[in-house]
Amino acid sequence: MNKFKIFAGVIVVVMIHTQPAHAKEYEYAEYSSGSYTDWAEVVHVEPIQTTVRVATPSRECWEEEVPYRYSGHGGGHSYTPMILGGIVGGVVGNQFGKGDGNTLMTVAGALLGGSVGRDHARYYGARAPHGGYTTVETRCSIRDEYHDEERIDGYRVQYRYEGRVYTTRMDHHPGDRIPVNVKVTPAY
16 A cells, blocks of 8 residues: 555656646647747637629520511512513603604613612512511520629637737638747847
8 A cells, every 4th residue: 555655646746747837728839949839719700791793694585576588589589570660661661752762762661660660579579478477586685683792701800819819810710719820039
């Protein structure tokens, strides 16, 4: 029993001498340059918010009537109005001319009649059932809709180290404590 008391006493003495004089509940790493990393208690965290304008694409569609005209020779385009206008113009011009003027008036009437027939066909041909058609098609466009969003841009953090309160800005929430760099130098 006496040996047990001596052994227990030695253990207690060893434990007391290996414990630092002012032990903290956290550890730190010492460096030969006189600086080390320690932990500070976070006392207040405040999010820093900014307003950001955000564009969201939106697709908008509608129904629209679209007219189509026949073009070329196979789709309803005809020279008949121009030829018919030329014949009628030639007959009318022939009635007004005398002598050599008769030929000139016939040619002028035919040209004028052909031009009137062509213009008539272009203007009224697209409106006639054989000149074209109208269909309903879906048309769409993309446009941006804007709205404002509040976003967290960082955190204003107050922390206490060795009885003093400091403030810093961080890009993430720090939790209950943050690491701090401590540098010890002689005061000359």
